[in-house]
Amino acid sequence: MENLQTSSVINMKIGIxxxxxxxxxxxxxxxNEIKQHVGNNKIIRRTVPGVKDLPVACKKLIEEEGCEVVMALGMPGPEVMDKTCAHEASTGLIQAQLMTNTHILEVFVHEDEGVDEKDLKFLADNRAREHAQNLVKMFFKKGALEKEAGMGMREGHPDKGPL
Incomplete structure (x- = not known):
């Protein structure tokens, strides 16, 4: 990723x-990825048991901690019930965004996305980092995402490329 250190936004609170x-x-x-690019911001981390707990935790980061953007990271299991819970959590995250008028970047990696545990670990790390780069682009490098529009970008997997 290009150097994204240049920024007009400083001292931003970022929730994880x-x-x-x-x-x-x-x-x-x-x-780690955010700090590599914009290390002068306050990062507030909260950990909850599962994905269905993410919406309220993210909303609290926004409303009670003053975070201006939040990343919600989760790893739903491979079972049908896990996928249902992930869908419900995703719906809750969308609702929390609308209620707070604040971006919450959902970063889910389903356990059955990897071909094996090594691949799953790589995917989880890569997806988290690429979404963190998206956060940096959204808030610290205005116009960067517009240059990538229609390019078939994929977080965690190889990009598909434009048509």
Whole structure:
């Protein structure tokens, strides 16, 4: 990623919310990535048990901690019930965004996305970092995402490319 250190936004509060259910510490990867590009901001991390706990935790980061953007990181399991819970959590995250008028970047990695545990670990780390880069682009490098519009970008997987 190009140098994104240039910024008109300083001293921003960034919320990071993850779960104990996840099998990889995606929050640490996201925090590391953000600090590499915009280290002068306050990052507030909260950890909850599972993905269904993310919406209220993210909303509290916004309303009670003053976060201006939040990342919600989770790793739903492979079962049908896990996918249902992930869908419900995603719906809750959308509702929390609308209620607070604040972006919450959902970063979910389903356990059955990886071909094996090594691949799953790589995917979780890569997706967390690429979404953290998106956060940096959204708030610290105005216009950067517009240059990537229609380019078939994929977080965690190889990009598909434009048509």
């Amino acid at each position: 919310c993850d779960t104990t259910f996840a099998r990889y510490d995606m929050a640490s990867a996201a925090i």
